[in-house]
Amino acid sequence: xxxxxxxxxxxxxxxxxxxxxxxxxxxxxxxxxxxxxxxxxxxxxxxxxxxxxxxxxxxxxxxxxxxxxxxxxxxxxxxxxxxxxxxxxxxxxxxxxxxxxxxxxxxxxxxxxxxxxxxxxxxxxxxxxxxxxxxxxxxxxxxxxxxxxxxxxxxxxxxxxxxxxxxxxxxxxxxxxxxxxxxxxxxxxxxxxxxxxxxxxxxxxxxxxxxxxxxxxxxxxxxxxxxxxxxxxxxxxxxxxxxxxxxxxxxxxxxxxxxxxxxxx
Amino acid sequence: xxxxxxxxxxxxxxxxxxxxxxxxxxxxxxxxxxxxxxxxxxxxxxxxxxxxxxxxxxxxxxxxxxxxxxxxxxxxxxxxxxxxxxxxxxxxxxxxxxxxxxxxxxxxxxxxxxxxxxxxxxxxxxxxxxxxxxxxxxxxxxxxxxxxxxxxxxxxxxxxxxxxxxxxxxxxxxxxxxxxxxxxxxxxxxxxxxxxxxxxxxxxxxxxxxxxxxxxxxxxxxxxxxxxxxxxxxxxxxxxxxxxxxxxxxxxxxxxxxxxxxxxxxxxxxxxxxxxxxxxxxxxxxxxxxxxxxxxxxxxxxxxxxxxxxxxxxxxxxxxxxxxxxxxxxxxxxxx
Numbered sequence: 001x002x003x004x005x006x007x008x009x010x011x012x013x014x015x016x017x018x019x020x021x022x023x024x025x026x027x028x029x030x031x032x033x034x035x036x037x038x039x040x041x042x043x044x045x046x047x048x049x050x051x052x053x054x055x056x057x058x059x060x061x062x063x064x065x066x067x068x069x070x071x072x073x074x075x076x077x078x079x080x081x082x083x084x085x086x087x088x089x090x091x092x093x094x095x096x097x098x099x100x101x102x103x104x105x106x107x108x109x110x111x112x113x114x115x116x117x118x119x120x121x122x123x124x125x126x127x128x129x130x131x132x133x134x135x136x137x138x139x140x141x142x143x144x145x146x147x148x149x150x151x152x153x154x155x156x157x158x159x160x161x162x163x164x165x166x167x168x169x170x171x172x173x174x175x176x177x178x179x180x181x182x183x184x185x186x187x188x189x190x191x192x193x194x195x196x197x198x199x200x201x202x203x204x205x206x207x208x209x210x211x212x213x214x215x216x217x218x219x220x221x222x223x224x225x226x227x228x229x230x231x232x233x234x235x236x237x238x239x240x241x242x243x244x245x246x247x248x249x250x251x252x253x254x255x256x257x258x259x260x261x262x263x264x265x
Numbered sequence: 266x267x268x269x270x271x272x273x274x275x276x277x278x279x280x281x282x283x284x285x286x287x288x289x290x291x292x293x294x295x296x297x298x299x300x301x302x303x304x305x306x307x308x309x310x311x312x313x314x315x316x317x318x319x320x321x322x323x324x325x326x327x328x329x330x331x332x333x334x335x336x337x338x339x340x341x342x343x344x345x346x347x348x349x350x351x352x353x354x355x356x357x358x359x360x361x362x363x364x365x366x367x368x369x370x371x372x373x374x375x376x377x378x379x380x381x382x383x384x385x386x387x388x389x390x391x392x393x394x395x396x397x398x399x400x401x402x403x404x405x406x407x408x409x410x411x412x413x414x415x416x417x418x419x420x421x422x423x424x425x426x427x428x429x430x431x432x433x434x435x436x437x438x439x440x441x442x443x444x445x446x447x448x449x450x451x452x453x454x455x456x457x458x459x460x461x462x463x464x465x466x467x468x469x470x471x472x473x474x475x476x477x478x479x480x481x482x483x484x485x486x487x488x489x490x491x492x493x494x495x496x497x498x499x500x501x502x503x504x505x506x507x508x509x510x511x512x513x514x515x516x517x518x519x520x521x522x523x524x525x526x527x528x529x530x531x532x533x534x535x536x537x538x539x540x541x542x543x544x545x546x547x548x549x550x551x552x553x554x555x556x557x558x559x560x561x562x563x564x565x566x567x568x569x570x571x572x573x574x575x576x577x578x579x580x581x582x583x584x585x586x587x588x589x590x591x592x593x594x595x596x597x598x599x600x601x
Contacts, residue, residue, distance in 0.1 A: 052492050076498030083493055089355050090488040090543045100486055104498035110482030110546075111272065156497070 001064055003028050003160055003192045004049060009058035011041070011048055011216075018044045018067070020216045022058070030184055032194045033203040035227075039236050041198040043084075045213065046162050048128030049194070050081045062157065076104035080153035082146075091136040094148050097197075098124055101155030124152040127181055133183040143174035150181060154189075163195040167202060175199070179206050200254040204228055204246070212236060228252040272546060279547055283554035287337070289559040294333040294565050295325055331461045333561055336578070337524060338467045338473065340529055340560025342519040344552040345477060347530020349512045352484045352545065354404075355506055356418055357535070357594060361516045362527035364418075365425030369399030370517035371452065371525055372404055373427050375436050378448075382478075384521065384529065385466050390516040400513055401424050452578020454526035456564050465523065473515040474553055480508060481545035488543065526560070526579045528586020 002025040011019035019041045026032045034042045047053040049060065050189060051067050060067040063078060070078075075169040080101070092100075101123070105131040112120075124130040146166050153161050163182070167175040179202055186193045197203050203210055206225040212219040212227050212234040220227050229252075232239040239256050246253040257264075296307040307325060343361060350359040350366075361367045373395025377388040406421045433452065437445055451458070477484075483504050486494040491501045533556045534548065541547045561579070563585070567578040 047492070050496055052495055071498075073498035074494060074498050076496060079496075081492070081496035083490070083496070086489040086493045087355055090538075091358060092350070092485070092488070092543050096485075096542075096544065097489070100489070101484060101499060103482065106482075 001062060002026055002061075003030075004194070005059075005061040007047070007059045009045075009048060009060065009246055010056040010058045011044055011080060015045075015061065017056075018216050019048070022216075022218055024211055024221060026192060028192055029186060029190050030192055030205055031183065031208045032192070032196065033210045034196045034213060035198070035200060035203050035210055036090040036219070040213040040236075041216040042213055043164055046081075046164050046194070046196050050079060052081070052160055073104045076156060076158075078158055079108060079160045079162065080156040080158035082149050082153050082161065082166055084164045084166075084168065086136040086137075086149060087143075091138040093134050093136055094124070094129055094140070095120060095133040097148055098129075098151045098155055101152040104156060112232065119157070120151075120155055127151040127187075128152060143170050143177065146170070146174075146178060147181070150178070150185075154185065158191065160192045163193070165196050165198060165263060167197065167199060170262040175202060182206070190227050198235070200228060204251045205248075205254065228254055272544075274361055274548060275541075279541060279551050282552065283551055283558070286425070287299035287554050287558045287561075289385045290561040290565075291333055291337070294336065294561040295329045297565060298324070298329060298568055301366065304399050306505065313330030314600060319508075327461065331464055332456050332564065334464055336456050336461075336560045336564040337527060338470055339503070339519045340533075340556040340558070340563075341474070341553040342470055342515050342556075343526060343529035344533035344556025344559070345474065345530075345549065346516045348534040348545070348548055349477060349508055350530070351534060352488055352504075354418060354510055355490070358530065358531070358590065360530035362525065362530065363426075364403055364422040365429060365511060366396045366403075366516055367400045367520050367525050367527070368426045368433075370396040372432050372436075373517070374521050375433055375448065379436060384463070387467070389435050389521050390426055393514055396513050396517040396520070399429070400509060404509075450577055451524035452507070453577035454524045455577045456523055456567075457575065466518065467522070469518060470539065473511050474549075476511050477508065478546075478549045480504065481549045484508070484545045485543070522575070524579065526582055526588065529556060529560060529583050531593075532582070532586050532589055533537035533554050535589070564569045 003154070005023070006022055006024045009019055009022040010017065013137060017161075030100050034045060036042050044053060047056050048063040048068050049062075049067075051072070062070065062075070067075070099112055099116065099120045102112055103110055106112065106116070117154040121130065124133060126148050129144060129151055132140060132144060132148070132215065138150065140148065150166070152164075161182075166178050166182075170178065182193050182195065183206060185191055207224055209221060209222055210227045211221045212232070219236055220232065226244055230241050230243040233243070233254060237256070240262060241256050244255075245251075269579065292307065334399050346366075347360040349365060350361065351357055353359075368526055370392035373391040373393065374388050374574045377391030380391075382388045382391060389486070403418065403421045403425055437448060447458075483494070483499050486499055487501065487504065494504075495501050537548055537551045538556055541551060560582070563581040567581045568575045568583075571574070
């Protein structure tokens with residue numbers, strides 16, 4: 001049984017249709033990447049899966065139950081979201097932020113017990129932010145902040161984690177660090193990871209399956225080998241792409257071709 | 266070091282410290298005034314051995330006590346109102362007065378007064394309606410357009426304030442009562458009209474405080490953003506609606522009693538946030554106690570600073586609060 005099952009999903013912002021007839025299935029423990037050009041609806045799809053955007057039509061099932069049958073709290077125990085960024089107007093400390101991940105498991109006043117503090121500490125160690133525990137969030141670098149939010153998601157003990165471009169605005173070393181972290185998360189905790197990404201090469205290196213969105217429709221779902229072909233990417237992105245085999249493990253490596261080299265291809 | 270302690274311990278420490286401050290403010294507020302000072306005299310009058318009919322004793326019990334209680338209630342409510350608005354609108358500069366919510370209640374209250382409503386519940390309901398209307402207008406202005414952000418919210422509030430001020434002046438100019446001076450005084454924030462009989466209404470504030478305290482953890486999570494809170498299991502819409510209603514209700518109740526007292530909801534939450542950090546489970550009780558002390562002391566200044574008579578307490582709070590507002594605005598501009 002798929003962990004997430006979507007059939008015939010439509011989504012609109014006002015009169016503008018952003019997603020059209022999306023169907024997808026994500027399996028347990030999968031590293032699933034949603035890729036596509038700007039404005040293709042990737043983030044909207046992710047938000048729809050987390051019930052953060054109302055859908056116009058279609059059916060979303062999470063762990064075999066309709067998304068609409070969950071209360072927010074019930075959903076937050078099953079599914080964690082790592083947003084692109086969180087507001088820093090009132091900066092909590094790293095430890096306080098991570099501890100908030102326990103909220104869906106606590107009572108009304110949200111008093112954390114020893115076990116909750118232990119889970120938060122474990123999550124901070126897992127994402128290597130334990131040494132920053134008392135620092136306010138607004139004093140951290142982008143990569144550190146991203147790892148704090150991932151620790152918060154970990155603290156939720158979810159079965160599914162959704163990430164919205166967690167590697168945007170990070171340098172290559174930190175990008176790999178975040179991706180490795182999610183891979184470890186997936187392998188050690190058995191969590192299903194669904195990630196929106198702009199980076200086709202990271203998608204190729206980590207993704208079990210990729211969903212390529214184009215103009216709000218599913219262009220293709222499949223393994224990196226199947227999805228990342230020069231012809232298909234060129235059509236979607238409107239830019240000639242060079243696709244070769246990566247010497248690391250034979251997965252595709254994608255290079256957009258600059259104008260000045262276009263005569264070579 | 267303070268932050269290493271468990272929440273329960275921190276909550277107890279903060280409550281004890283601020284309750285102590287409140288007790289001292291209470292004593293000062295009751296003991297000092299133009300018709301006789303002295304803590305020792307006060308203690309005699311309070312704890313019985315003095316003549317209960319003496320002038321000083323009557324002044325302490327019938328005039329100063331209700332006034333200090335009113336100041337405490339108003340201070341608590343306005344600080345808490347500022348705290349909640351700042352969290353809900355995620356704008357550190359939001360406050361009932363600056364957003365025009367207080368102005369809206371004042372229009373409602375004066376309108377109700379001119380229509381001959383009784384102070385309670387008639388005027389209070391009119392004030393509530395007025396503040397709700399302003400709330401809907403100001404929040405409606407920013408909702409659905411996140412890029413408008415913080416400055417437009419403040420601008421909207423300032424405009425609402427100017428508009429409410431104009432309506433109030435208009436209402437005053439078309440009335441022929443001898444109470445115009447009193448209304449004007451009330452508008453600038455005045456605690457001198459209190460009497461023991463007007464205090465029971467203030468008990469309605471207690472359930473409002475309790476609701477806000479019970480929701481302080483979800484409020485924390487809202488600070489990281491609405492979607493972030495929703496993904497952590499908060500029903501953001503319901504939480505926001507409930508808090509806005511409760512806060513508007515208690516603010517309008519207080520405005521009916523005390524008029525327009527500005528900037529309390531800015532000063533107290535900011536000072537306490539600097540001292541205690543952003544956790545609302547601490548800030549809510551701290552604002553209640555700290556805001557009470559602050560307004561008692563401001564009122565004490567308003568009563569004792571002028572050489573003859575007294576000035577509205579709103580002048581004292583604005584003299585302290587407005588420069589702080591400008592400093593905060595300057596700092597947030599620099600950060601962006």
